[in-house]
Amino acid sequence: MHGILKTCADRRTLVMRGAGIAVCLTLTVAATGCRGRSLFPPAGTINQQQANAIVHDPYPLDDIGPSDLGARPPSYQQPVPEPVRNRLIPDAMPWLGR
Template sequence: MTNNIKLLVASCFVAAMFGCNTPRPIFAPPGPVRYQQNNASYHDPYADEDAGPEVVGARPRDFQKPNAEPVRNRVYTDSLYGR
């Protein structure tokens, strides 16, 4: 009986330590400026002008013109994951 309890406690401990592991450390810096810019243009977290009315001033100065719709649709297809 005590072996079962020890096994249960050890299993819970291991699950708690390794269950929510992320591939990238959460506390790491976001990376160089160019990396952040490429990431923002790839994911485009700003409001989509095609989905609704234009929101003036929602985008930063360097991202005023979003990618065209055909380019946005082919981002995954042209990547290594889509091939």
């Protein structure tokens, strides 16, 4: 009789543990909701993407290093001149006082 009670207690413990896990999973799913957006925000309009590409130019610059004629796409053959590059951030964020 003692062995049967022990197995019933073990079963009850397993059922309670499983029920606890199920409740936690249900609450987690309910708390996250049905979020329809992806993790990252959209990239923006074409004009915003082009402005970002001009500010954050990933291609090698001719005035800093050697010229690599085939590295730039056709629409970006003329990089932004150095005086303009030096003013991009200060003009975009005048509150920094630079």
